[in-house]
Structure formats: C-alpha cells, structure tokens
Amino acid sequence: MPAITIDEIARLAGVSKTTVSRVLNNKPDVSQQTRETIMALIEQYDFHPHALAKAISLQKSQSIGLIIPHEAQYIFSNPFYVEVMRGVSTEVDRLGYYLLICYPHSQNYVDIYKQKRVDGFIILSPGSLHKNIFKSLYDAEAPFISTSMIPDEKEMVYVDVDNKRGARLAMEHLISLGHRRIAFIGKPRLASSIERLNGYRETLQEHGIAYDDNLVMISGDASISGGCSAAHEMLRRANPTAFFLVNDLLAMGAIKAIQESGLNVPRDVSVIGFDDIPLSECIYPPLTTIRQPAFEKGVRAARLLVQYLEKKKKPKSQLLDVDLVVRNSTAAVRS
Amino acid sequence: MPAITIDEIARLAGVSKTTVSRVLNNKPDVSQQTRETIMALIEQYDFHPHALAKAISLQKSQSIGLIIPHEAQYIFSNPFYVEVMRGVSTEVDRLGYYLLICYPHSQNYVDIYKQKRVDGFIILSPGSLHKNIFKSLYDAEAPFISTSMIPDEKEMVYVDVDNKRGARLAMEHLISLGHRRIAFIGKPRLASSIERLNGYRETLQEHGIAYDDNLVMISGDASISGGCSAAHEMLRRANPTAFFLVNDLLAMGAIKAIQESGLNVPRDVSVIGFDDIPLSECIYPPLTTIRQPAFEKGVRAARLLVQYLEKKKKPKSQLLDVDLVVRNSTAAVRS
DNA sequence: ATGAAAGCGCTAACAC
C-alpha cells in the first residue's frame, strides 16, 4: 500500500491539510480538540510526512555533505580522521540533520549542492592543493566549514588546532631531554604539516640549534609503512637522536624502523608523534605525542555549520587546544 | 538569485518543460535542433535539476542509509568495520546513489525510511541482539542488506564470510603446531563470534582434544585493552600455550598482556587473530590471522542492495572467502 | 480557529 499522506489524514479528520500541517509542526491556532483528533489519526495510521516534499517546500534539505577531498583510503586508514568523522556524524545527527558522504569524483559536490541535496558542507581536513574545491564552493555560494585551516584562505571558516604550538610543545620536550639532532618527517602540502615544520624551525632557532636540511623529510605515504621507510632512510643519512613525526601512524612506522635497525626506543632514539590516536598508548613503547581533540574537532565543525545555516551568517573559526602527552617513546639523549 | 528551474529553461527555449525534461534525461522524441538549443541553455545558465523534486516525482530518493546498530565508538575504533564502511560508501557512490549515516537513536531509521529519505538500508554487522531492528525493518517493508549473517533470520539477505571455516583454519594451524591448550576469546552475542566458537569446538573435537570451559572467555570490550585484560586473566587461570581471538584488536591486546607477563610471543605463547586489519602486519610480532575481505564485503553489500532496489526482488546472500595469513605470532609449541 | 489556493520543481500519461 502506498504510504498515507497529509491529504488522507486531513480527509479522515474532516479538516484541511493546513490544519494537519499545523499540528505536525506544533504550530498554534488549532483547537485542543482538533489537535487531539489529528494526532490520534497520525498515530493510528502511522503517518510520516514525506521528508523530501517537506524539504522542497521549505527549501531546505536538512542534510549536510561531508566532503572527503583526499583518497578515501588515506582518510579511512588513519584513526585520527575516522575519529573526526565520528564527531561530525554524531553531532550532525544530534542536531537533527542528515549526513551525506561526498567523494570528489563521480557526482561533483557542487552539483550535489546545486541539486539542493545538501544545505552545506563540512570538508575534511583539506590542504592547499584543494584550493580549487574551495573556489568552486565559493562560486556556488555553498556554506561550508573546513576541519583545517588553510593559509591565505581568509574567507574560510575552519575548526583546527594551533599546529605550530603543537610542534613547539613537541620540540621543547625533546630539547629539554637534551636532543639536538632531531629529525622531522612531514606530509606534503598540508598546512598542518607546514605549520608544524615552522614550529620545528622556530623552536630550534630559539634554542640556538642550527637547522639542518638533512634532518627534514616529507613522506608522500603518511602511513605506518611510509613512516617506516622514511625513518630507515633518515637513520641512514642523518643519524638523529630523536624523531618528530607529524602524525602517530608515521611515528609508529619510525619506531618500527628504529627497532629493525637494532636500536632501542627510547634509549637510543626518541620518537614523538602527533594526534594521540587510541592506538598510541597500546604500542610498545607507548608513544609520546601531541594530543589533538579529534572527536571534538568534528563536533565543532558540525555545530559551526548548522549555526551558519540557521543564522545565515558566517560564524567565527575556532581553535582547539593541543597537549603534550608524555609516554615512553621519549627519553634523555644518550650521553 | 534563486536557482533557475526547468520552467525557466523551457520558457527561454520557447518549449514546454516536458521537452526540457526529455533532454535532461536523455529521452528520445526531441529533434536534434531543439535538443541542442536546450542543452546550450542548460549550460549557459548552469541549470541543475532539483534532486528532491525529481526524487519526489520518481518516488525514489536515490539514497541509501547505512545503519550503525552498535555504539558508534565501537564501530569507528575497529579498522575492520571502518574498512567495510569505506567499501560501502565507495560502491554506493560509484553506483550513483547517496549514502546517509543512520544511528539508531534520535531519528529512528524506520522513520527515515517512512519519510522516504532513503530507498533502503545496509546494516553494519548486526548481532542477534539487534533482532528488533530487523523486525521493524521488515514491518516497514524496507529493503535492507546485512553485512553479517544472523542465525534463524532466514529472510535476511546478507554478505558475510564463513566464520566457522575461518575458525577452523585458525585452529588447524595452531593444532598443527602442536598446541592443545588453546584459549578462545570472543565477543558477546555476535553470530560471527558464536560461529567461530563453534569452529573452535569442532576442530578440537576432531583432533581428540577435550573442550575446557576455563579456556573460553567472552570479552565485553572488544578493543586492544579489552583483549589485554582478558588475556591477563586467561593467563592467570588457565595457562594456555596459544590464543585464538575473534578479532585482531583483541589479539593485539593479548600480545601485549603476554609480553607484560614476561613471556615471549610466539616462543612461549602463540597468538592468532581474525580480520587481518592493516595494522596487524605492522605490530611486533606481526600477527598471524584469518583474513576476511573487509572492503569487498562493503562493496558487495552495496551492490546487492542496489540490485534489490532496482529489480525489486530479494537477491541471494553471498559468502566471501577467508584465508589463513601466517606471520610471526604463532610458532610450534614449546616442548 | 480553520481552509482555499498557490507554490515548491520535477516527471509522465496522453493527446495532437
């Protein structure tokens, strides 16, 4: 049987659909009597208003698109991003919206917006190489929030952490342990990585330690195995006493490489990561890292977007805190 | 400016919207001439048909709901489930559908269906304790595919692996290495876990090894730390020479517990997991496990659902392969 | 307090 509609309910109640609509949306101007009759009917016939018909009438889909600008593989295999996604989806749900996953291929996200399938977007930690995405979003006048800050994108609303500060926290920690030959392994073209490199350089400089190009590497593959091979190469070419890696997965790879080289972490070489994914305290040795609130990042992004949509004006970007989490992968430099 | 509509395009082209609709949907019965004019106009005005209006007219939302019946935390923190989700979302996208994340709280998934927001569902690895979900889905006549088989749910279409066979593979491996005191650590009320326990028992029996209740445990917390504490307790109470755990996360926890007890894996105790998440080959020692095709599971589920929706008849359930992946966490029993 | 009617943007059966 075709689902029952508002017209049917109206007919059964002997009223117009206007009145039913009023009841449906808890509007005033309906007698208690009528309201009850209608509610009973709604209950009885298990009537559910057609969401799309409602959306088309209200000109609001009540849906939000989550744009995954990177390779899905890359995003889904890093627990940090997955946790941000969880935050986004949980909060979007809580706020009474629906979340649509959007990949940049196939159906273009802008088309999805122009088709009115979503009211706005959250874009998951894009980098500078995604400027074309921002541009098309602006051109379409689509509201969106980014979960990473992008330099020179002054218009963009984002939720992020102070990456430079996080890096400084990491570096201060290592330097206070006596390390001076500190390797940095980053990711290509991501503002977060670049900011962390800046923090790395500044902290070195403040402590009078010369910056050495050989100690800096960019790994295209930001996974455990990427970290492992990068660290192997670094070990060979620059003999650092400590590693600072821009995420925990890379750090886990580095630990592996160091161990494979017959060295001990942290006795021979210290390792510090970034993110503090749950895994990091489970590995051996438990990883010292910079914690950033992944779930909260997603939650905030969702809230900001909904605020954007409902107040119809751009909210302010937000910066969340980072913390140093000391575990056992870092120790005083070997004398 | 409000987005341009089909009426506008029709007016500009001096034709009826029927004709424009024909062009939009690549239907016949339009002269080449007219078609080109209209297409030019569509291009020029960057016209995108309103997806919801279309959906309402076609009585098809072109969207699929992904139901996450468990705690989101539990699902998102296990790379296996995340990979299934990636498979689902990738294939759904490829097939020209949209994926909506549905949590069982707040807005009920059945309501989402009745509101016509989705055409059907994929339910992510539910267990027997989710029978009420299936029931409500059946009652609503909502098409859905499960990514796990549930005993006694004969009507249900699912994509799964042969869990019992996987368990037998694991057990044959351990037994062939000489182990006889093999601990089993499972999860509560999940068919997959129960089937694996059945495989465990049967294999023991076939090899004339007595089943010992003390060697079997169910861990409510199916994470690394859950595996760790369960294994600690198991070590204390039953002194097994090998562990079979129903997922890799638990197995990683077990390895940790064993190491914390001053024992060596695999020299003193062997450990085998299930799933083969990417992490498993990165830990120390690399984990021997039963591989199941997570991504493919998601892809198949998506395909099956779309087939279900488009042919309007229930497709057949599918069983995917499992394989034993031997790494370094298992070895011959110590004599 | 209630309803008639227009409007949201599209598709499709049927007529010409």
Place this chain on the structure above:
DNA sequence: GTGTTAGCGCTTTCAT
C-alpha cells in the same frame, strides 16, 4: 516531435 495537464506531498499566505 511537442505540449497539456495532472500528480508527487508538503507549507504558507491570506481570507474568513
């Protein structure tokens, strides 16, 4: 080949 018209299910303005 093209248009007319009804229909999809809801909200809302404006009367009463």
